[in-house]
Amino acid sequence: MTEGWEKVYDPKRVEDKWYRFWVEKGYFRAEVDSPKEPFSIVIPPPNITGSLHMGHALNNTLQDILVRYKRMKGYNCLWMPGTDHAGIATQNVVERELAKEGLDRFQLGRERFVKRIWEWKEKYGGVIINQLKKLGSSCDWSRERFTMDEGLSRAVREVFVRLYEEGLIYRGDYIINWCPRCRTALSDLEVDHHEVSAHLYHLRYPLEEGGYIVVVTTRPETMMGDTAVAVNPHDRRYRDLIGKYVILPVVKRRIPIIADDYVDPEFGSGALKITPAHDPYDFEIGKRHDLDVVKVIDEQGRMTAEAGPYEGLDRFQCREQIVEDFQRDGTILKIEDYRHNVGHCYRCKTMVEPFLSKQWFVKTKPLAEPAIKAVEEGRTRIIPSMWQRTYFEWMHNIRDWCISRQIWWGHRIPAWYCEDCKEVTVARDRPDRCSHCGSVKLWQETDVLDTWFSSALWPFSTMGWPNETTELKLFYPTSVLVTGFDILFFWVARMMMMGLKFMGEVPFRDVYIHALVRDMEGQKMSKTRGNVIDPLVMIERYGTDAFRFSLAAFAAQGRDIRLSEERIEGYRNFANKIWNAARFSWMNLQDYQDDRKEIDLAACSTPDKWILARLNRTIAEVTRALEEYRFNEGAQTLYHFIWHELCDWYLELIKPYLYQGSGGRRATTQKTLVYVLDKTLKLLHPYMPFITEEIWQRLPHNGDSIMVANYPEVRSDLVDEEAVKEMERIKDVITGVRNIRGEMGVAPLTYVDVILVADDEKIASSLKEHLRFIQDLARARQIRIAVKGERPRAAATALADGVEVFVPLQGLVEDPQMEHRRLTKELRKLLDELEITQKKLANESFLKKAPAEIINKEREKLQEFSSLKEKLERRLDIFRELAGGG
């Protein structure tokens, strides 16, 4: 009888099946020759080293919801998938692998090492893609891209050359962030600052003419690189010393005392040691004062020959050693505890070293301006809008972007150096001769580009740029970018700059910034904290649909998500609820015949009309929510409609019609049921793709797949407000009786009698018409209906709109206290509300200034409350009488 309809929904049996089906049917594919309006999203490409974490899961769930929704809405959808080569991260992974074999990349050499990474990529790089599929992502996999593809690499070279030719890429000596472990430069963004415990060392630097000056530093190991001591020009203490010399301890170098406004006289001793090679601001000061630059730390974080006796020591060992030595010889006057922020490599957590070296930079200001303007003018919207501020803040203070990396995995910079004239030739392809002297002795730059350089081109490079492709014409600018705020600067801002520069148009119309997923304590999930919840485990445990729905339900705008497994469990139950509602429907649709006709509202029962009205409200709400990226509101609306309206009420109400309704009534009910289920499943499909497809296919339906069916539209012609009001009254009566039963301890199986006293004939006849529902759902046997008739004395009371509900109960005469207490409680609540309303209406300025609509509403409330109050008090009198013995 219920073949294949187990009592408990089993996601495992259906998910892979439908995913394969969709792929085989080609539903995920975008069309290049379609008249349909385009809708496009490029995926934030996950790193090839990555495996699916909560961030990916949320990010891709939201994208998939949007794409599935738009696809059903009739758009020609392109969801462009792909992966990122993740330069440093990937190189690190493969280096670790080598280390296990006792090798390092230098032993292998560049070529073999890069080959080794490609091999690794072929083997493991697709892991995350399969995980995305597991999540149900409906990307156009036939277009999958990789940032080191031939096509994308060509785009990278093209952009590099053009920027270079325009003078927007330059090469020069600057202080950059250097990771001594990765042995590469990092951009400012790739440095994580966090507070560490350290010390402030007060060092005594002897003056040439005798005496000394005290400088304060956190990094005594850099002192051999000092080339000046700076003081504030207005600092009286040192005014006389300006222009004098200090003899640097250890290396005995003679260095000047200079004056610079940068020095804060309030801090420390007011004298600052200047190490131009190892501090970004010292470097600036050095330039201003034309100071020497002495490097004392090398690219591996070890002391150089300039460090004299400390040569060869690691920078931290050197600090220990020098502190020990200086304590012994009295150079250190004082050591204070000190907490300050220090930069760390975002990939390997090593403390970064400000390091002077020759690097390639992008001049960002000219690129940032149009990107700022585009957002100001609303050509790109950032949602929620609070992130706009952050975007502007960063864009206005943008600094040049260091794009060269001293690693081997990545796009090698297309610049060639001439051995003869030492000049640089930048070209799309390897040049035959030096563009300056014509020499053929050329060697290519060994540095590669920052990974984010290629991802900045992603929205157009994936569509075939620099060729003028149909894809670009159709799908650029993309409709929306969905991403986390953590890469707003890294990625979004740079895509804006590059998109505007090379496409002359913004890369996306909307940017939807979603929250970060945290654990239940609000901590960022991380492997080191051990608080990671693995999405794949959640999928395994609760099913993809429940998991996706949870993420969407959590995704309120502008707030972080604290994921709790209990909530996921709750939505697993929701999936099961839907399954069982479908199961029930299926059982009652065995003889259903699709007459292919429109719903005839006139032929519908009141519950039918009610659910149709509620359905339409739901369609409107969910559609609005999705259009506004309010995923959680859509989820909430669906949850409430399906569980608390469709299941709790409608399915219960129609049981009598389905079980023993006469032919016509049963058929109409079936028709409405099929209609409502069909629309509901479609509404839900973007959130829960698998279970909706499974059920939809099992129930009467038209079409091959729910994922290419039309998304429901509001049908106001199917909304009958009168019927809704009528139904709500019946529901209130039922709830009233249930409440009495519950409160008075009537056993669930016991039938009660009910007396309904209606305010007027119309209400009475409506009640009469729907008697059956009250009998069934309130478990009432006899129901008497009267208009303003005599109220029974020994009966419990409930009130609904236009009707008083009485349930005569044995024992009420003997123990009237119970009902008295119940009514008193009701009355107390009512009186509070009544008082508020009365006060408002007694207030003259309210009557004068409030809109008529509100005043009317208050008046209606007053009427309603007064009438209820009267009724309640009348009942209370009776029970006071009974309690008091007359």
Place this chain on the structure above:
RNA sequence: GGGCGGAUAGCUCAGGAGGGAGAGCGCCGGCCUUACAAGCCGGAGGUCACAGGUUCAAAUCCUGUUCCGCCUACCA
């Protein structure tokens, strides 16, 4: 130092273009009522952080305070 966000039921959080406080989970009471015990019915529980202000009306708007969180920054 600058910027941003949060503070609502025991817990996790919605809501908020100002007009009768919501959900899930948890809790209490009762039910295996033939779709579902991953369920059904009923119930309790909130001075919407604190102090001012605007308004006829503030959880919602404004100002300040406190406490949390995040981003950003060259005070050695």
